[in-house]
Amino acid sequence: MKISLSSASWHDVQCNWLIVGVAESPELSGPVEKLDLALGGTISRLIESGDLTGKLAKLLPLHDVPGISSDRVLLVGLGNIDGLTRARFEKAMMTAVRKASSKDGMTVAICVPEAVTKAVGSATAIETTATAAIVGSQGQDSLKSEQGHFPMVSVSLLVEGAESQAATDAAARGTTIGEAINLTRELVNLPPEMIYPESFAARARAVADELGLRFEALGQDELEAERMGALLAVSQGSTRPPRVVAIRYQGGAADAPTLAIVGKGVTFDSGGLSLKPSESMITMKCDMAGAATALGAVSAIARLKLPVNVVGYMGLVENMVSGTSYKLGDILTARNGVTIEVQNTDAEGRLVLADVLSYAVEKGADRIVDLATLTGACVVALGEEVTGAFTNNQDWCDGITDAAAVAGEEIWQMPMFDHFEELLKSDVADCRNIGGRWGGAISAAKFLEKFVEGKPWVHLDIAGPSFASSNTPHREGGATGCMVRTLVEAAAALAR
Ligand code: BES
Numbered sequence: 001m002k003i004s005l006s007s008a009s010w011h012d013v014q015c016n017w018l019i020v021g022v023a024e025s026p027e028l029s030g031p032v033e034k035l036d037l038a039l040g041g042t043i044s045r046l047i048e049s050g051d052l053t054g055k056l057a058k059l060l061p062l063h064d065v066p067g068i069s070s071d072r073v074l075l076v077g078l079g080n081i082d083g084l085t086r087a088r089f090e091k092a093m094m095t096a097v098r099k100a101s102s103k104d105g106m107t108v109a110i111c112v113p114e115a116v117t118k119a120v121g122s123a124t125a126i127e128t129t130a131t132a133a134i135v136g137s138q139g140q141d142s143l144k145s146e147q148g149h150f151p152m153v154s155v156s157l158l159v160e161g162a163e164s165q166a167a168t169d170a171a172a173r174g175t176t177i178g179e180a181i182n183l184t185r186e187l188v189n190l191p192p193e194m195i196y197p198e199s200f201a202a203r204a205r206a207v208a209d210e211l212g213l214r215f216e217a218l219g220q221d222e223l224e225a226e227r228m229g230a231l232l233a234v235s236q237g238s239t240r241p242p243r244v245v246a247i248r249y250q251g252g253a254a255d256a257p258t259l260a261i262v263g264k265g266v267t268f269d270s271g272g273l274s275l276k277p278s279e280s281m282i283t284m285k286c287d288m289a290g291a292a293t294a295l296g297a298v299s300a301i302a303r304l305k306l307p308v309n310v311v312g313y314m315g316l317v318e319n320m321v322s323g324t325s326y327k328l329g330d331i332l333t334a335r336n337g338v339t340i341e342v343q344n345t346d347a348e349g350r351l352v353l354a355d356v357l358s359y360a361v362e363k364g365a366d367r368i369v370d371l372a373t374l375t376g377a378c379v380v381a382l383g384e385e386v387t388g389a390f391t392n393n394q395d396w397c398d399g400i401t402d403a404a405a406v407a408g409e410e411i412w413q414m415p416m417f418d419h420f421e422e423l424l425k426s427d428v429a430d431c432r433n434i435g436g437r438w439g440g441a442i443s444a445a446k447f448l449e450k451f452v453e454g455k456p457w458v459h460l461d462i463a464g465p466s467f468a469s470s471n472t473p474h475r476e477g478g479a480t481g482c483m484v485r486t487l488v489e490a491a492a493a494l495a496r
């Protein structure tokens with residue numbers, strides 16, 4: 001999909017859809033006022049009749065627009081301009097793009113009004129619009145015979161100062177991030193018969209090859225040699241062999257610190273012998289969203305050539321039921337020697353991450369962020385839209401939450417009080433893999449902390465926000481690609 005910038009007037013742009021943001025304000029101004037003139041007062045009349053309110057993300061398509069070059073106009077509400085944030089602007093753009101991309105072969109022009117560039121900054125407005133154009137035009141229905149969304153033939157961003165290098169950079173950055181988000185979404189949305197440890201690893205290799213990144217995949221034998229007893233136990237009930245993938249981007253100096261982005265990649269979580277009921281299992285293809293996010297983020301960071309050193313680590317297994325499944329009461333020895341009593345085979349993500357985290361530390365990670373669809377408890381605590389953050393290092397956690405604020409994504413830090421660790425005590429091993437009924441997202445994080453050897457670490461529990469249960473006007477259901485933006489921003493901040 002071609003995204004270009006233009007300072008041409010919307011008046012003369014030939015396209016199938018002209019998207020124009022309208023503020024929730026009684027007076028017409030900027031491009032909307034000019035559009036009203038060109039359309040002979042149509043917009044004023046629509047406001048008067050109450051059909052056009054400018055409320056955030058409300059759409060009003062106009063199909064009959066003589067007097068301008070575009071076939072149709074799509075008015076989209078921006079809400080109160082004084083309260084406009086990046087996240088709200090994105091919601092408006094996503095809603096509009098989803099509407100305009102519901103038919104194949106569309107050419108689209110998006111007017112980015114000065115009021116918006118003033119409110120959120122010119123680069124942010126351009127970047128956000130480009131990302132929305134890419135993400136909003138890809139659906140989760142690639143395997144349907146008739147699709148609901150189609151990448152546009154071309155998207156032209158109409159903005160003041162379109163010729164500037166800053167504008168060009170912002171559009172390119174938004175495009176790259178949008179493509180990375182779509183990569184993450186695509187992998188998560190594909191069914192578990194198509195995405196399993198080997199096929200995920202093959203896809204990661206293809207990404208690495210394309211970008212010239214160093215790639216490493218450990219199979220069963222290598223994982224045994226690495227003593228990854230916790231990860232291997234989860235995998236042992238499956239006919240699909242496990243993989244641990246590392247993909248390395250060296251954008252900084254050789255002696256500069258390395259950021260490890262570690263992802264939980266359970267390509268299907270049946271719960272194992274602690275079997276999930278069907279309603280909970282239906283969406284468990286999403287349990288590799290952490291790994292897909294790590295891959296998406298590293299690909300964007302590399303494509304943007306950020307001057308940082310980043311390694312993405314993906315722990316890829318299937319959690320299945322069979323005669324060879326790991327069992328309740330089993331005592332596993334993790335890679336770092338910690339012994340773990342298994343009390344629930346559905347608390348498998350932490351076992352996978354335990355070994356991958358200690359591997360990342362040994363391979364020289366100076367700071368770590370992990371992403372995991374780890375606990376239903378986190379969804380109970382924070383709802384379906386908010387990522388939970390857990391840390392052993394407040395400065396690094398602030399780095400991540402600040403990046404999320406810039407990126408317009410929602411994160412909330414959870415406490416890590418000492419007493420939560422006691423919930424993990426076992427009579428027969430160093431610890432057990434569940435913490436009991438209450439505070440389950442925190443005890444899970446406390447478990448992970450045992451494997452990062454004191455390195456600055458942030459754990460992001462994305463069980464809620466990584467996967468949406470249904471379509472809404474501003475977002476396709478299924479995988480969301482959440483946290484790709486935040487990770488790119490966090491890496492960019494480290495580079496500064
Ligand atoms: N993959 C699940 C967590 C999950 C729940 C992800 C809902 C996405 C949506 C994880 O492996 C799991 O099953 N966690 C258990 C832990 C419990 C057994 C301690 C849970 O949350 O119930």
Ligand code: MN
Binds near residue numbers: 269271346347348
């Ligand atoms: Mn589970």
Ligand code: ZN
Binds near residue numbers: 269287348374
């Ligand atoms: Zn899981």
